[in-house]
Amino acid sequence: MTVSPRPIDLLVTGAAEVATPLGTTPRGGAELGAIRVLEDGAVACHDGEVVAVGPAAELAGAYRATETLDAAGGTIVPGFVDAHTHPVFFGTREDEFEMRVAGRSYVEIARSGGGIAASLEGVRDNSLELLLERLLVRLDRFLAFGTTTVEAKSGYGLTLVDELKCLRAIDTANRAHAVDLVPTFLGAHDFPPEYRGQHEAYVTLLVEEMLPAIAESHLARYCDIFTEAHVFDLEASRRILGRARELGFELRMHVDQLTPLGGAELAAELGAASADHLEHVSDAGIAALAAGGVIPVLCPLVPLYLRETQEAPARRMVNEGLAPALATDFNPGSCYTQSMPEVLTWAALRYGFSAAEALTAATLNAACSLGLGAELGTLEPGKAADLLVLDVDNYHHLTYELGRNPVRAVVKRGRVVLGAAE
Ligand code: NIG
Numbered sequence: 001m002t003v004s005p006r007p008i009d010l011l012v013t014g015a016a017e018v019a020t021p022l023g024t025t026p027r028g029g030a031e032l033g034a035i036r037v038l039e040d041g042a043v044a045c046h047d048g049e050v051v052a053v054g055p056a057a058e059l060a061g062a063y064r065a066t067e068t069l070d071a072a073g074g075t076i077v078p079g080f081v082d083a084h085t086h087p088v089f090f091g092t093r094e095d096e097f098e099m100r101v102a103g104r105s106y107v108e109i110a111r112s113g114g115g116i117a118a119s120l121e122g123v124r125d126n127s128l129e130l131l132l133e134r135l136l137v138r139l140d141r142f143l144a145f146g147t148t149t150v151e152a153k154s155g156y157g158l159t160l161v162d163e164l165k166c167l168r169a170i171d172t173a174n175r176a177h178a179v180d181l182v183p184t185f186l187g188a189h190d191f192p193p194e195y196r197g198q199h200e201a202y203v204t205l206l207v208e209e210m211l212p213a214i215a216e217s218h219l220a221r222y223c224d225i226f227t228e229a230h231v232f233d234l235e236a237s238r239r240i241l242g243r244a245r246e247l248g249f250e251l252r253m254h255v256d257q258l259t260p261l262g263g264a265e266l267a268a269e270l271g272a273a274s275a276d277h278l279e280h281v282s283d284a285g286i287a288a289l290a291a292g293g294v295i296p297v298l299c300p301l302v303p304l305y306l307r308e309t310q311e312a313p314a315r316r317m318v319n320e321g322l323a324p325a326l327a328t329d330f331n332p333g334s335c336y337t338q339s340m341p342e343v344l345t346w347a348a349l350r351y352g353f354s355a356a357e358a359l360t361a362a363t364l365n366a367a368c369s370l371g372l373g374a375e376l377g378t379l380e381p382g383k384a385a386d387l388l389v390l391d392v393d394n395y396h397h398l399t400y401e402l403g404r405n406p407v408r409a410v411v412k413r414g415r416v417v418l419g420a421a422e
Protein backbone atom coordinates (compact mmCIF):
# COMPACT_ATOMS: atom_id res chain seq x y z
CA MET A 1 0.00 0.00 0.00
CA THR A 2 1.39 3.38 -0.93
CA VAL A 3 0.89 6.20 1.55
CA SER A 4 0.10 9.47 -0.19
CA PRO A 5 2.32 12.39 0.80
CA ARG A 6 0.98 14.55 3.61
CA PRO A 7 0.24 18.14 2.59
CA ILE A 8 2.27 20.75 4.47
CA ASP A 9 2.85 24.49 4.19
CA LEU A 10 6.62 24.59 3.74
CA LEU A 11 9.57 22.30 3.06
CA VAL A 12 13.05 23.70 3.57
CA THR A 13 15.39 21.45 1.63
CA GLY A 14 18.59 21.30 -0.36
CA ALA A 15 20.80 21.95 2.69
CA ALA A 16 24.31 20.64 3.17
CA GLU A 17 23.31 20.10 6.80
CA VAL A 18 20.78 20.81 9.52
CA ALA A 19 22.40 21.61 12.89
CA THR A 20 20.30 21.91 16.02
CA PRO A 21 20.40 21.40 19.76
CA LEU A 22 17.77 19.03 21.12
CA GLY A 23 15.22 19.11 23.90
CA THR A 24 13.31 21.65 25.95
CA THR A 25 15.55 22.17 28.97
CA PRO A 26 18.75 24.21 29.45
CA ARG A 27 21.98 22.41 28.52
CA GLY A 28 25.16 22.82 30.56
CA GLY A 29 28.38 20.89 31.12
CA ALA A 30 29.22 18.40 28.37
CA GLU A 31 25.64 18.65 27.03
CA LEU A 32 26.20 22.25 25.92
CA GLY A 33 27.94 21.08 22.77
CA ALA A 34 25.83 17.95 22.14
CA ILE A 35 23.93 19.07 19.06
CA ARG A 36 22.43 17.00 16.23
CA VAL A 37 23.98 17.45 12.79
CA LEU A 38 22.15 15.89 9.86
CA GLU A 39 23.82 15.95 6.44
CA ASP A 40 21.53 16.50 3.44
CA GLY A 41 18.78 17.28 5.93
CA ALA A 42 15.45 19.01 5.40
CA VAL A 43 12.80 20.54 7.65
CA ALA A 44 9.05 20.15 7.12
CA CYS A 45 6.87 22.91 8.57
CA HIS A 46 3.11 23.17 8.97
CA ASP A 47 0.84 25.57 10.86
CA GLY A 48 3.85 27.48 12.15
CA GLU A 49 5.49 24.40 13.65
CA VAL A 50 8.19 21.95 12.71
CA VAL A 51 6.57 18.63 11.78
CA ALA A 52 9.68 16.70 10.77
CA VAL A 53 13.44 16.98 10.47
CA GLY A 54 15.11 14.26 8.44
CA PRO A 55 16.97 13.21 5.30
CA ALA A 56 15.87 15.36 2.35
CA ALA A 57 15.03 12.32 0.20
CA GLU A 58 12.80 10.85 2.88
CA LEU A 59 10.94 14.10 3.54
CA ALA A 60 10.47 14.73 -0.19
CA GLY A 61 8.54 11.46 -0.40
CA ALA A 62 6.57 11.89 2.80
CA TYR A 63 5.32 15.46 2.31
CA ARG A 64 3.79 17.58 -0.42
CA ALA A 65 4.59 21.21 0.34
CA THR A 66 2.68 24.26 -0.84
CA GLU A 67 5.98 26.18 -0.75
CA THR A 68 9.58 25.06 -0.94
CA LEU A 69 12.56 27.02 0.31
CA ASP A 70 15.78 25.94 -1.38
CA ALA A 71 18.68 26.07 1.07
CA ALA A 72 21.03 25.79 -1.95
CA GLY A 73 23.77 23.87 -0.18
CA GLY A 74 23.63 26.04 2.92
CA THR A 75 23.17 25.18 6.59
CA ILE A 76 19.86 25.20 8.48
CA VAL A 77 19.89 26.16 12.17
CA PRO A 78 17.20 27.37 14.62
CA GLY A 79 16.51 31.12 14.70
CA PHE A 80 18.62 32.97 17.25
CA VAL A 81 17.04 34.05 20.53
CA ASP A 82 18.66 37.25 21.80
CA ALA A 83 18.08 37.06 25.56
CA HIS A 84 19.18 40.59 26.54
CA THR A 85 18.52 43.79 24.61
CA HIS A 86 17.62 47.44 25.22
CA PRO A 87 16.06 48.31 21.84
CA VAL A 88 13.78 51.24 22.77
CA PHE A 89 15.77 54.47 22.55
CA PHE A 90 15.92 57.49 20.30
CA GLY A 91 19.39 59.05 19.86
CA THR A 92 22.77 57.34 19.72
CA ARG A 93 25.90 57.93 21.87
CA GLU A 94 28.87 57.79 19.53
CA ASP A 95 30.50 60.62 21.55
CA GLU A 96 30.85 58.23 24.51
CA PHE A 97 32.39 55.59 22.27
CA GLU A 98 35.02 58.12 21.20
CA MET A 99 35.67 58.98 24.87
CA ARG A 100 36.21 55.32 25.73
CA VAL A 101 38.48 54.86 22.75
CA ALA A 102 40.45 57.81 24.12
CA GLY A 103 40.76 56.05 27.48
CA ARG A 104 37.82 57.04 29.70
CA SER A 105 35.79 54.33 31.43
CA TYR A 106 32.05 53.59 31.24
CA VAL A 107 31.54 54.51 34.91
CA GLU A 108 33.52 57.76 34.62
CA ILE A 109 31.39 58.77 31.66
CA ALA A 110 28.19 57.76 33.48
CA ARG A 111 29.19 59.76 36.56
CA SER A 112 29.73 62.87 34.47
CA GLY A 113 26.23 62.86 32.98
CA GLY A 114 26.70 60.33 30.20
CA GLY A 115 25.62 56.70 30.24
CA ILE A 116 21.99 55.74 30.68
CA ALA A 117 21.05 59.31 31.77
CA ALA A 118 22.16 60.56 28.35
CA SER A 119 19.46 58.46 26.68
CA LEU A 120 16.57 59.71 28.83
CA GLU A 121 15.82 62.87 26.89
CA GLY A 122 15.42 61.00 23.64
CA VAL A 123 12.71 58.80 25.14
CA ARG A 124 11.00 61.48 27.21
CA ASP A 125 10.86 64.08 24.41
CA ASN A 126 9.63 61.81 21.65
CA SER A 127 6.23 60.27 21.00
CA LEU A 128 5.30 56.63 21.17
CA GLU A 129 4.91 56.69 17.39
CA LEU A 130 8.46 57.92 16.84
CA LEU A 131 9.91 55.41 19.30
CA LEU A 132 7.92 52.67 17.59
CA GLU A 133 9.20 53.71 14.18
CA ARG A 134 12.81 53.39 15.40
CA LEU A 135 12.07 50.08 17.09
CA LEU A 136 10.54 48.57 13.95
CA VAL A 137 13.62 49.48 11.91
CA ARG A 138 15.76 47.76 14.56
CA LEU A 139 13.56 44.66 14.40
CA ASP A 140 14.18 44.45 10.65
CA ARG A 141 17.88 44.49 11.43
CA PHE A 142 17.56 41.79 14.12
CA LEU A 143 15.76 39.61 11.59
CA ALA A 144 18.43 40.20 8.96
CA PHE A 145 21.01 38.88 11.45
CA GLY A 146 18.87 35.79 12.09
CA THR A 147 17.31 36.75 15.42
CA THR A 148 13.71 35.54 15.55
CA THR A 149 12.96 36.22 19.25
CA VAL A 150 14.21 39.19 21.25
CA GLU A 151 14.02 39.95 24.96
CA ALA A 152 13.30 43.71 24.99
CA LYS A 153 13.77 45.98 27.99
CA SER A 154 12.38 49.40 28.75
CA GLY A 155 14.65 51.54 30.92
CA TYR A 156 15.42 54.80 29.16
CA GLY A 157 12.32 56.65 30.42
CA LEU A 158 12.56 56.25 34.19
CA THR A 159 9.19 57.86 34.90
CA LEU A 160 6.01 55.82 34.99
CA VAL A 161 4.61 57.56 31.91
CA ASP A 162 7.81 57.15 29.89
CA GLU A 163 8.40 53.55 30.92
CA LEU A 164 4.82 52.71 29.94
CA LYS A 165 5.43 54.46 26.62
CA CYS A 166 8.44 52.20 25.97
CA LEU A 167 6.55 49.05 26.97
CA ARG A 168 3.64 50.04 24.71
CA ALA A 169 6.08 50.50 21.84
CA ILE A 170 7.37 46.97 22.53
CA ASP A 171 3.83 45.59 22.69
CA THR A 172 2.78 47.27 19.43
CA ALA A 173 5.96 46.20 17.64
CA ASN A 174 5.44 42.64 18.84
CA ARG A 175 2.05 42.54 17.13
CA ALA A 176 3.22 44.34 13.99
CA HIS A 177 6.52 42.57 13.29
CA ALA A 178 7.56 39.00 12.52
CA VAL A 179 10.19 39.05 15.29
CA ASP A 180 8.71 38.05 18.66
CA LEU A 181 9.47 40.31 21.60
CA VAL A 182 9.51 39.31 25.27
CA PRO A 183 8.95 42.48 27.33
CA THR A 184 10.93 43.41 30.43
CA PHE A 185 10.42 46.40 32.75
CA LEU A 186 13.75 48.04 33.63
CA GLY A 187 12.71 51.08 35.66
CA ALA A 188 15.67 50.27 37.95
CA HIS A 189 18.19 50.93 35.17
CA ASP A 190 19.62 54.07 36.79
CA PHE A 191 18.58 56.91 39.10
CA PRO A 192 17.04 59.68 36.97
CA PRO A 193 18.72 63.10 37.36
CA GLU A 194 15.68 64.60 39.12
CA TYR A 195 16.34 62.11 41.96
CA ARG A 196 20.00 63.09 42.39
CA GLY A 197 20.77 62.88 46.11
CA GLN A 198 17.39 61.20 46.73
CA HIS A 199 18.03 57.65 45.70
CA GLU A 200 15.93 56.23 48.50
CA ALA A 201 12.95 58.21 47.19
CA TYR A 202 13.33 56.74 43.68
CA VAL A 203 13.44 53.21 45.11
CA THR A 204 10.24 54.02 47.02
CA LEU A 205 8.64 55.37 43.83
CA LEU A 206 9.53 52.15 42.02
CA VAL A 207 8.20 49.95 44.79
CA GLU A 208 5.04 51.87 45.66
CA GLU A 209 3.93 53.36 42.35
CA MET A 210 5.76 52.22 39.25
CA LEU A 211 5.86 48.46 39.82
CA PRO A 212 2.16 48.14 40.76
CA ALA A 213 1.10 50.26 37.76
CA ILE A 214 3.31 48.31 35.35
CA ALA A 215 1.97 45.03 36.78
CA GLU A 216 -1.57 46.25 36.22
CA SER A 217 -0.76 47.19 32.60
CA HIS A 218 0.32 43.58 31.85
CA LEU A 219 2.90 45.04 29.48
CA ALA A 220 5.94 43.33 31.01
CA ARG A 221 6.63 39.70 31.79
CA TYR A 222 9.97 40.27 33.49
CA CYS A 223 11.38 42.86 35.87
CA ASP A 224 15.11 43.60 35.55
CA ILE A 225 17.57 45.77 37.50
CA PHE A 226 21.11 47.15 37.11
CA THR A 227 22.66 45.85 40.34
CA GLU A 228 26.04 47.57 40.42
CA ALA A 229 28.15 49.66 42.80
CA HIS A 230 27.36 52.99 41.09
CA VAL A 231 23.60 52.33 40.73
CA PHE A 232 21.39 49.87 42.69
CA ASP A 233 23.16 48.18 45.62
CA LEU A 234 22.17 44.79 47.01
CA GLU A 235 19.77 46.24 49.57
CA ALA A 236 17.88 48.39 47.05
CA SER A 237 17.88 45.48 44.58
CA ARG A 238 16.40 43.12 47.16
CA ARG A 239 13.68 45.63 48.00
CA ILE A 240 12.73 46.35 44.37
CA LEU A 241 12.84 42.77 43.12
CA GLY A 242 11.12 41.41 46.24
CA ARG A 243 8.17 43.67 45.46
CA ALA A 244 8.32 42.80 41.75
CA ARG A 245 8.10 39.13 42.60
CA GLU A 246 5.10 39.70 44.89
CA LEU A 247 3.40 41.45 41.98
CA GLY A 248 3.89 38.45 39.70
CA PHE A 249 6.92 39.50 37.64
CA GLU A 250 9.61 36.99 36.86
CA LEU A 251 13.10 38.35 37.41
CA ARG A 252 16.21 39.03 35.37
CA MET A 253 19.23 40.93 36.74
CA HIS A 254 22.33 42.77 35.47
CA VAL A 255 24.88 41.51 37.99
CA ASP A 256 28.60 41.59 38.76
CA GLN A 257 29.29 43.36 35.45
CA LEU A 258 31.76 46.05 36.50
CA THR A 259 32.49 45.15 40.14
CA PRO A 260 32.18 41.98 42.26
CA LEU A 261 29.13 42.97 44.31
CA GLY A 262 27.56 39.55 44.96
CA GLY A 263 24.68 40.11 42.56
CA ALA A 264 24.80 36.50 41.35
CA GLU A 265 24.16 35.26 44.88
CA LEU A 266 21.19 37.63 45.12
CA ALA A 267 19.82 36.42 41.76
CA ALA A 268 19.91 32.87 43.12
CA GLU A 269 18.35 33.91 46.45
CA LEU A 270 15.47 35.61 44.63
CA GLY A 271 14.95 32.76 42.14
CA ALA A 272 15.68 34.94 39.12
CA ALA A 273 15.25 33.38 35.67
CA SER A 274 18.55 34.88 34.53
CA ALA A 275 21.67 36.58 35.86
CA ASP A 276 23.29 38.63 33.11
CA HIS A 277 26.86 39.82 32.39
CA LEU A 278 28.78 38.22 35.34
CA GLU A 279 32.27 39.37 34.38
CA HIS A 280 33.16 39.70 38.08
CA VAL A 281 31.15 36.79 39.50
CA SER A 282 32.78 34.98 42.45
CA ASP A 283 33.14 31.20 42.90
CA ALA A 284 30.38 31.40 45.51
CA GLY A 285 28.23 33.24 42.97
CA ILE A 286 28.76 30.51 40.37
CA ALA A 287 27.87 27.85 42.92
CA ALA A 288 24.74 29.77 43.93
CA LEU A 289 23.59 30.11 40.30
CA ALA A 290 24.14 26.38 39.75
CA ALA A 291 22.23 25.45 42.92
CA GLY A 292 19.40 27.82 42.02
CA GLY A 293 19.09 26.78 38.36
CA VAL A 294 19.60 30.38 37.24
CA ILE A 295 20.64 30.83 33.60
CA PRO A 296 23.70 33.03 33.08
CA VAL A 297 23.13 35.33 30.10
CA LEU A 298 26.58 36.17 28.76
CA CYS A 299 27.32 39.17 26.55
CA PRO A 300 30.85 38.68 25.19
CA LEU A 301 30.82 41.84 23.09
CA VAL A 302 30.22 44.16 26.06
CA PRO A 303 33.65 44.11 27.77
CA LEU A 304 35.22 44.33 24.31
CA TYR A 305 33.08 47.35 23.49
CA LEU A 306 33.68 48.98 26.89
CA ARG A 307 37.40 48.19 26.72
CA GLU A 308 37.16 46.36 30.04
CA THR A 309 39.64 43.54 30.43
CA GLN A 310 37.71 41.16 32.69
CA GLU A 311 35.74 38.42 30.89
CA ALA A 312 32.93 36.33 32.35
CA PRO A 313 34.45 33.00 33.49
CA ALA A 314 32.27 31.16 31.02
CA ARG A 315 34.16 27.88 30.86
CA ARG A 316 34.21 27.61 34.63
CA MET A 317 30.45 28.15 34.68
CA VAL A 318 29.89 25.46 32.07
CA ASN A 319 32.11 23.05 33.99
CA GLU A 320 29.99 23.70 37.09
CA GLY A 321 26.96 22.57 35.08
CA LEU A 322 25.55 26.03 34.33
CA ALA A 323 23.69 26.40 31.02
CA PRO A 324 24.73 29.75 29.57
CA ALA A 325 22.74 31.79 27.08
CA LEU A 326 24.32 34.33 24.75
CA ALA A 327 23.03 37.81 23.96
CA THR A 328 24.05 41.02 22.23
CA ASP A 329 22.99 43.42 25.05
CA PHE A 330 22.11 45.74 22.14
CA ASN A 331 21.88 49.30 23.51
CA PRO A 332 23.16 52.75 22.49
CA GLY A 333 25.87 52.87 25.19
CA SER A 334 27.68 49.71 26.10
CA CYS A 335 27.06 47.60 22.99
CA TYR A 336 25.73 49.08 19.78
CA THR A 337 25.31 45.96 17.69
CA GLN A 338 22.43 43.65 16.86
CA SER A 339 24.49 40.84 15.37
CA MET A 340 24.18 37.43 17.01
CA PRO A 341 26.62 35.94 14.45
CA GLU A 342 29.19 38.41 15.84
CA VAL A 343 28.31 37.35 19.40
CA LEU A 344 28.85 33.66 18.56
CA THR A 345 32.29 34.34 17.10
CA TRP A 346 33.32 36.30 20.17
CA ALA A 347 31.96 33.60 22.48
CA ALA A 348 34.38 31.28 20.70
CA LEU A 349 37.31 33.68 20.86
CA ARG A 350 36.78 34.97 24.40
CA TYR A 351 35.17 31.99 26.16
CA GLY A 352 36.57 29.10 24.19
CA PHE A 353 33.09 27.94 23.16
CA SER A 354 32.97 25.49 20.26
CA ALA A 355 30.55 26.34 17.45
CA ALA A 356 28.14 23.72 18.79
CA GLU A 357 28.29 25.19 22.31
CA ALA A 358 27.76 28.72 21.00
CA LEU A 359 24.80 27.57 18.90
CA THR A 360 23.09 25.91 21.89
CA ALA A 361 23.69 28.99 24.05
CA ALA A 362 22.25 31.30 21.37
CA THR A 363 19.13 29.21 20.75
CA LEU A 364 17.90 26.59 23.24
CA ASN A 365 19.47 28.02 26.41
CA ALA A 366 18.43 31.56 25.50
CA ALA A 367 14.86 30.36 24.90
CA CYS A 368 14.92 28.60 28.29
CA SER A 369 16.05 31.81 29.99
CA LEU A 370 12.80 33.34 28.68
CA GLY A 371 10.64 30.40 29.76
CA LEU A 372 10.23 29.36 26.11
CA GLY A 373 12.27 26.15 26.00
CA ALA A 374 9.22 24.02 25.22
CA GLU A 375 8.32 26.16 22.20
CA LEU A 376 11.56 27.49 20.73
CA GLY A 377 15.27 27.04 20.35
CA THR A 378 15.58 23.68 18.55
CA LEU A 379 14.35 22.15 15.30
CA GLU A 380 12.17 19.29 16.45
CA PRO A 381 8.54 18.33 15.82
CA GLY A 382 6.18 20.50 17.85
CA LYS A 383 8.57 23.44 18.18
CA ALA A 384 7.99 26.74 16.42
CA ALA A 385 9.22 26.71 12.83
CA ASP A 386 11.74 29.49 13.44
CA LEU A 387 14.81 28.73 11.37
CA LEU A 388 17.66 30.20 9.39
CA VAL A 389 19.32 29.23 6.16
CA LEU A 390 23.00 30.18 6.33
CA ASP A 391 25.03 30.52 3.13
CA VAL A 392 27.78 28.27 4.44
CA ASP A 393 28.09 24.51 4.09
CA ASN A 394 28.58 23.69 7.76
CA TYR A 395 27.64 25.22 11.12
CA HIS A 396 31.27 25.75 12.21
CA HIS A 397 31.26 28.90 10.08
CA LEU A 398 28.98 30.47 12.69
CA THR A 399 32.00 31.05 14.90
CA TYR A 400 34.79 30.79 12.33
CA GLU A 401 33.81 33.70 10.14
CA LEU A 402 34.18 37.13 11.69
CA GLY A 403 32.25 40.19 10.65
CA ARG A 404 30.07 38.94 7.81
CA ASN A 405 26.41 38.06 8.10
CA PRO A 406 25.87 34.48 6.87
CA VAL A 407 22.05 34.61 7.10
CA ARG A 408 20.51 34.07 3.66
CA ALA A 409 16.90 33.29 4.60
CA VAL A 410 14.72 33.39 7.71
CA VAL A 411 11.58 31.40 8.45
CA LYS A 412 9.47 32.65 11.34
CA ARG A 413 6.55 30.54 12.57
CA GLY A 414 6.62 28.67 9.30
CA ARG A 415 6.58 31.77 7.10
CA VAL A 416 9.49 32.79 4.90
CA VAL A 417 10.12 36.35 6.13
CA LEU A 418 13.53 36.89 4.57
CA GLY A 419 14.69 35.33 1.30
CA ALA A 420 12.34 33.81 -1.23
CA ALA A 421 10.46 30.53 -1.35
CA GLU A 422 9.16 28.92 -4.55
O1 NIG B 1 23.53 46.22 29.87
N1 NIG B 1 24.03 47.72 32.34
C1 NIG B 1 23.08 48.43 32.09
N2 NIG B 1 22.58 48.58 30.90
C2 NIG B 1 23.31 48.52 29.74
C3 NIG B 1 24.01 49.80 29.47
C4 NIG B 1 23.03 50.77 29.00
C5 NIG B 1 23.57 52.07 28.55
O2 NIG B 1 24.74 52.44 28.79
O3 NIG B 1 22.75 52.75 27.94
C6 NIG B 1 24.14 47.28 29.74
O4 NIG B 1 25.35 47.29 29.56
Ligand code: FE
Binding pocket: 084, 086, 254, 329, 331
Ligand atom coordinates in the same frame (compact mmCIF):
# COMPACT_ATOMS: atom_id res chain seq x y z
FE1 FE C 1 21.90 45.43 29.60
